[in-house]
Amino acid sequence: MDFSSHTFDAIVVGTGPGGASASRELARAGLRVLILEQGGAAPLAGTLAQMASMAARPGSGAFVHRDASLLVGGTTLGGSTAVNFATAAPPPAAMFAAHGIDLEPSLAALRAELPLAPLPDSLVGPMAARIAQAARALGLDWRKLDKMIRPQACRSGCWRCAYGCPFGAKWSARDLVEEARGHGAVLAPHTRVLRVLMEGGRARGVEALHEGRLLALRAPLVVLAGGGIGSPRILHASNLGPRHAPFFSDPVVAVMGSVADIDGGAEVPMAAGLHLPEQGIALADLTLPRPMYQAFALQVGRVDRLLAHRRTLSIMVKIRDEIGGGVGPRWADKRLTAGDRARLEEGKAIARRILAQAGARQVFATHHFAAHPGGSVRIGAGVDADLRAAPGLYVCDASVIPGPWGLPPTLTLLCLGKRLGGHLAGASNQ
Numbered sequence: 001m002d003f004s005s006h007t008f009d010a011i012v013v014g015t016g017p018g019g020a021s022a023s024r025e026l027a028r029a030g031l032r033v034l035i036l037e038q039g040g041a042a043p044l045a046g047t048l049a050q051m052a053s054m055a056a057r058p059g060s061g062a063f064v065h066r067d068a069s070l071l072v073g074g075t076t077l078g079g080s081t082a083v084n085f086a087t088a089a090p091p092p093a094a095m096f097a098a099h100g101i102d103l104e105p106s107l108a109a110l111r112a113e114l115p116l117a118p119l120p121d122s123l124v125g126p127m128a129a130r131i132a133q134a135a136r137a138l139g140l141d142w143r144k145l146d147k148m149i150r151p152q153a154c155r156s157g158c159w160r161c162a163y164g165c166p167f168g169a170k171w172s173a174r175d176l177v178e179e180a181r182g183h184g185a186v187l188a189p190h191t192r193v194l195r196v197l198m199e200g201g202r203a204r205g206v207e208a209l210h211e212g213r214l215l216a217l218r219a220p221l222v223v224l225a226g227g228g229i230g231s232p233r234i235l236h237a238s239n240l241g242p243r244h245a246p247f248f249s250d251p252v253v254a255v256m257g258s259v260a261d262i263d264g265g266a267e268v269p270m271a272a273g274l275h276l277p278e279q280g281i282a283l284a285d286l287t288l289p290r291p292m293y294q295a296f297a298l299q300v301g302r303v304d305r306l307l308a309h310r311r312t313l314s315i316m317v318k319i320r321d322e323i324g325g326g327v328g329p330r331w332a333d334k335r336l337t338a339g340d341r342a343r344l345e346e347g348k349a350i351a352r353r354i355l356a357q358a359g360a361r362q363v364f365a366t367h368h369f370a371a372h373p374g375g376s377v378r379i380g381a382g383v384d385a386d387l388r389a390a391p392g393l394y395v396c397d398a399s400v401i402p403g404p405w406g407l408p409p410t411l412t413l414l415c416l417g418k419r420l421g422g423h424l425a426g427a428s429n430q
């Protein structure tokens, strides 16, 4: 279909959890919705090559900061959920209540429809089990985490979550886009939005590039859901946001050590973990596919560990970092503050204790990396509590998170999308 010649009630830019959730609500309410996504929509194959094409696109999906740390995200249908680790955490109610936002009704509805539960023991891999046993032996409150995985379709001994699950076991935002399409929404992949078209002080559509053509696409409602990097860039290009938008990214290091008596390396990552909200630190098992493990070992010069993947236990240490750095028009850069470094050191020390308890040797830590850019168009600063940036223009993705974070964002963004979609559909039907 030539979407450029059709009339729409709403345009949604980006298909991560925020955009997919809002699109589904709008389409379900009968609005004619156009969904624009700069990435492709090829079915997930679960291969390294496809993952790299979705999550290692310099300038949109992968950024090397000046301190050599890496920030990654998905540039594809479903956004980062195509390649993420499927861990779910409920929205922090107090953070949103401070802005008069109650996400509980959306959360209750989503809980009733989404796969959202800890993995059954049969799907917890030997490495995750060994780490959990060691952590609990130390008296740590190491608990199974909620996963957005359909256990009946999931396989033990599989490592493909992070490559894009080809078995339909891992939930991704693609599911909601598909539902939106079932309600008549039109999806246009490979379409990059350059700016919002503003006329008379309100949004009237977007300017986008599709197959080398510059298009002016019109609708009275525009929802930007390009993610923590994408949305502030579009706002800036539209003269509606700053050139450099500070952000958080929830930096992570993996602490790794080898044991002699496990032959594994292929399991669902983040089956269980420990959350220390006061300290802003979270830990979890994080068995990565072999090429990713080897890249991290190589990055810190541990050539001696390159062949030890099947015996290496890996623990993720993630922190709630301070908002800083900047998302620029073509780059994003952020360095750790002294407080961030102290949090990472504290988390690494706990991980080292767990690995020692598990009998691991040759322990090393990776350089930090990050996968949760957000907070760059915060509620209360860049948008109001209705996620409105300007008349007719809304933002619904990780960029609106109002403060430092340190949690798995997906479920919160689904709630925000559901709330926004319902609100906009209600207003347009009046």
Ligand SMILES: Cc1cc2nc3c(=O)[nH]c(=O)nc-3n(C[C@H](O)[C@H](O)[C@H](O)COP(=O)(O)OP(=O)(O)OC[C@H]3O[C@@H](n4cnc5c(N)ncnc54)[C@H](O)[C@@H]3O)c2cc1C
Pocket (backbone or CB within 6 Å): 013, 014, 015, 016, 017, 018, 019, 036, 037, 038, 039, 072, 073, 074, 075, 076, 077, 078, 079, 080, 081, 083, 084, 085, 086, 087, 088, 089, 162, 191, 192, 193, 194, 225, 226, 227, 228, 230, 231, 234, 270, 371, 372, 373, 396, 397, 398, 399, 407, 408, 409, 410, 411, 413
């Ligand atoms: C490796 C990895 C593991 C993760 N693990 C977890 C986890 O276990 N649990 C969890 O909750 N979260 C996890 N996350 C993070 C989570 O997936 C993201 O925080 C979440 O997907 C962000 O959602 P979003 O709505 O902000 O949009 P995103 O998912 O960032 O998607 C934005 C979409 O908009 C598109 N876009 C951007 N700009 C434009 C433009 N100009 N025009 C058109 N399209 C555009 C992008 O291509 C992208 O598809 C992980 C992320 C990664 C990378």
